Amino acid sequence: MIQKKICILGAAGVGKTSLTAQFVYSKFSEKYLSTMGVKIDKKVVTVDDTSVNLMIWDIHGEDKYKKITNSYLRGSAGILTVIDGTRAETIQTAYEILERVHRDIGKIPNIFLLNKHDLSDAWDINEQALAELKKYGNPIYTTSAKTGEHVDSSFQKLTKMLIKP
Amino acid sequence: MTQTDLPLPLYQHIASHTIQQLEPAWLQLEKGSERIIQVGGAWQYYCQQMPQAGQQASDVFDVLIAMLPISESFELPQVQLQDGKYTDIFGLCEPHHDWLLFCDVTQNTLNIQQYHQISNDFILLKAQMKQTLHRYIGHEVSERIAQGEMQLDAAGERKTIATLFVDIRGFTPFNERHDAQMVMQTLNDYMNGMLPAILQHHGMVDKIMGDGVMAVFGVLPSENHCCLDAFHSAKQIIQAIYTLNQHRLSSGLEQLGIGVGIASGEAVLGILGSHERRAFTAIGRHVNLAARLESNARVGEILIDKTVHQTLGQSHAFTAVTLTLKGIGQSDVFSRILPCIHGDD
Ligand SMILES: Nc1nc2c(ncn2[C@@H]2O[C@H](COP(=O)(O)OP(=O)(O)OP(=O)(O)O)[C@@H](O)[C@H]2O)c(=O)[nH]1
Ligand SMILES: [Mg+2]
Numbered sequence: 001m002i003q004k005k006i007c008i009l010g011a012a013g014v015g016k017t018s019l020t021a022q023f024v025y026s027k028f029s030e031k032y033l034s035t036m037g038v039k040i041d042k043k044v045v046t047v048d049d050t051s052v053n054l055m056i057w058d059i060h061g062e063d064k065y066k067k068i069t070n071s072y073l074r075g076s077a078g079i080l081t082v083i084d085g086t087r088a089e090t091i092q093t094a095y096e097i098l099e100r101v102h103r104d105i106g107k108i109p110n111i112f113l114l115n116k117h118d119l120s121d122a123w124d125i126n127e128q129a130l131a132e133l134k135k136y137g138n139p140i141y142t143t144s145a146k147t148g149e150h151v152d153s154s155f156q157k158l159t160k161m162l163i164k165p
Numbered sequence: 166m167t168q169t170d171l172p173l174p175l176y177q178h179i180a181s182h183t184i185q186q187l188e189p190a191w192l193q194l195e196k197g198s199e200r201i202i203q204v205g206g207a208w209q210y211y212c213q214q215m216p217q218a219g220q221q222a223s224d225v226f227d228v229l230i231a232m233l234p235i236s237e238s239f240e241l242p243q244v245q246l247q248d249g250k251y252t253d254i255f256g257l258c259e260p261h262h263d264w265l266l267f268c269d270v271t272q273n274t275l276n277i278q279q280y281h282q283i284s285n286d287f288i289l290l291k292a293q294m295k296q297t298l299h300r301y302i303g304h305e306v307s308e309r310i311a312q313g314e315m316q317l318d319a320a321g322e323r324k325t326i327a328t329l330f331v332d333i334r335g336f337t338p339f340n341e342r343h344d345a346q347m348v349m350q351t352l353n354d355y356m357n358g359m360l361p362a363i364l365q366h367h368g369m370v371d372k373i374m375g376d377g378v379m380a381v382f383g384v385l386p387s388e389n390h391c392c393l394d395a396f397h398s399a400k401q402i403i404q405a406i407y408t409l410n411q412h413r414l415s416s417g418l419e420q421l422g423i424g425v426g427i428a429s430g431e432a433v434l435g436i437l438g439s440h441e442r443r444a445f446t447a448i449g450r451h452v453n454l455a456a457r458l459e460s461n462a463r464v465g466e467i468l469i470d471k472t473v474h475q476t477l478g479q480s481h482a483f484t485a486v487t488l489t490l491k492g493i494g495q496s497d498v499f500s501r502i503l504p505c506i507h508g509d510d
Contacts, residue, residue, distance in 0.1 A: 003230050003231070004231075005230060005231040012285045012288060013285055013288060013289050031346060032282075032285070032286065032289065032346065033282070034278070034281055034282045034285040034286075036243050036245075036251065036274050036277065036278050036281065037242055037243020037244055037245060037251055037274065038241070038243065038244055038245065039244075039245040040227055040228050040244070040245075042227060055227060055230050055231065060243075061285065063288075066281075069240070069241070069242055071239040071240055071241055072241065074231070074232055074239060075230075075231030075232050076231070077231070086292070087292045
């Protein structure tokens with residue numbers, strides 16, 4: 001079976017671990033347990049009759065004092081860059097991470113996830129920010145690790161991008 | 166540091182001490198491949214079954230998929246191979262062989278995780294608070310300005326206003342006793358009790374300071390005198406907290422009390438920020454007095470200054486008291502106590 005490694009990146013608390021847990025185990029917890037280092041999960045994804053064993057690297061959140069070690073990214077075929085839709089400032093972190101990924105390992109397929117879409121009252125992404133994000137030319141999904149909105153479909157989409165570039 | 170910098174016995178002491186803590190385990194790989202040649206060390210820390218010579222390393226450890234063969238040395242810090250166990254994995258490129266080294270860093274990582282968690286909880290809490298603040302000040306104000314209901318002079322308008330301070334008694338010790346998530350939830354519940362009562366009486370939330378709120382009355386249009394609005398708001402706040410405490414009591418949760426201070430006088434209203442995100446700040450002598458009154462108020466107590474009392478008149482059952490206020494001195498003020506906490510009868 002084809003094996004592919006993907007990394008989930010983004011600022012602290014945007015929902016990387018929750019999205020992974022929803023995708024792999026169909027579980028969600030309100031409790032926040034911040035990730036240290038990296039945790040690896042796997043799931044078989046089938047796109048158009050091709051089965052892919054997806055190795056999902058759920059990496060700690062990036063902040064000013066703790067940058068993502070670039071050896072985590074080694075061998076990665078694609079990435080999901082997560083933004084907290086209730087905190088517009090996490091877009092900036094996403095841009096910074098993505099620029100480093102491009103510099104260190106090149107332009108690999110990427111999808112932006114605007115997460116926590118269930119919290120519509122607190123939604124903080126305006127038209128202008130969205131337009132800016134679109135300029136990257138990468139697919140953008142609004143997701144919710146809580147309700148499961150677009151969680152499967154975004155992982156599915158990335159897998160597709162990996163095997164049929 | 167090299168061996169020659171340090172006398173051998175000391176070097177050996179440090180080395181053995183460190184090695185003991187790290188519980189290392191290693192794999193020797195065929196150069197440029199991922200085939201295991203030799204195995205050694207404390208593998209029981211890292212996997213159920215000890216890897217064997219002849220196996221492919223990535224068949225034994227998922228984490229190594231797409232990482233091998235080792236084209237250049239690398240370090241993977243804090244890999245969670247099992248729940249709650251952290252391992253530093255090193256890939257080393259040597260002339261004749263490649264190596265994989267596993268070191269246990271669980272203890273150290275768990276120590277750091279505590280601080281890490283607090284700081285990340287705080288980031289989320291701050292964002293939530295900012296949103297509450299924006300919802301209650303920024304939005305409200307910009308709406309009213311947009312509708313022409315309110316005019317603002319950026320240079321600072323002078324106006325007679327009433328300023329109300331309220332805060333949660335005993336929140337600091339509560340905070341120290343409970344985890345951040347619980348604290349965040351509790352704070353939100355109390356804020357949700359207090360803020361609507363301010364808005365309904367045409368008050369404007371000026372600041373939210375941790376577990377306290379400063380609100381001003383007489384800035385947003387109202388048919389009532391600002392002191393009356395502030396007083397009604399205070400009564401409603403305490404009523405709302407009384408109800409909240411009823412729920413908390415029946416859910417077996419700790420009840421927290423609040424205290425209120427209100428003073429009135431002339432203030433200069435300034436605008437901070439610009440464009441959409443205008444926010445007020447009120448500057449005046451009575452603002453400080455209101456803050457002092459609040460910090461002297463007991464659970465369920467509303468303390469008001471003379472000016473507010475004169476405006477309210479005699480009909481609101483306040484009692485005259487003399488207090489020594491920090492930085493202000495002896496002051497004649499007025500007190501009224503309302504039920505705020507339920508007894509456990
Ligand atoms: N309502 C809602 N909450 C979410 C969602 N995703 C995550 N959360 C909550 O946000 C908090 C952080 O989620 P995590 O998945 O731990 O975030 P993370 O990006 O892995 O955080 P770090 O590992 O610290 O970088 C938790 O309290 C989650 O319950 C979502 O889609 N909706
Ligand atoms: Mg995480």
